[in-house]
Amino acid sequence: MTTLVTGADIVAAIEQGAKERGVSVHWLARRLSSDPRKWLSQVAIAQRPTPLTIARVEALLADEPLPRAVANNFQLAREERAARHTVAASLPLPDDFQPLDREPCPRCAVRGDIGCSHRGAVRP
Numbered sequence: 001m002t003t004l005v006t007g008a009d010i011v012a013a014i015e016q017g018a019k020e021r022g023v024s025v026h027w028l029a030r031r032l033s034s035d036p037r038k039w040l041s042q043v044a045i046a047q048r049p050t051p052l053t054i055a056r057v058e059a060l061l062a063d064e065p066l067p068r069a070v071a072n073n074f075q076l077a078r079e080e081r082a083a084r085h086t087v088a089a090s091l092p093l094p095d096d097f098q099p100l101d102r103e104p105c106p107r108c109a110v111r112g113d114i115g116c117s118h119r120g121a122v123r124p
């Protein structure tokens with residue numbers, strides 16, 4: 001395989017890979033982007049594609065798992081929330097901790113710690 005330096009090299013390598021596999025360029029590139037047509041047109045004009053892009057294309061052409069693309073803000077926020085939850089879950093509980101019964105009422109579905117006319121409020 002030729003060394004991938006420019007976007008044109010990448011497009012040429014993907015075209016070659018598609019030809020060898022007997023599939024279309026867009027079919028082969030579908031693992032790189034949810035919009036392979038747009039991705040290819042943008043990478044084609046890149047003078048210096050990022051090392052990550054090059055690594056992803058090399059993995060694609062070697063039929064290996066792709067390195068992960070840079071996470072967007074939504075994914076980062078989700079990971080941050082998950083990490084925060086992990087920290088909170090690992091904190092020790094106070095000695096006098098009493099779990100609250102929050103099971104909803106089977107008749108009206110009001111949360112148990114709020115209370116309803118069927119069960120009354122749970123006193124902590």
Ligand SMILES: [Zn+2]
Nearest residue numbers: 105108116118
């Ligand atoms: Zn109720």
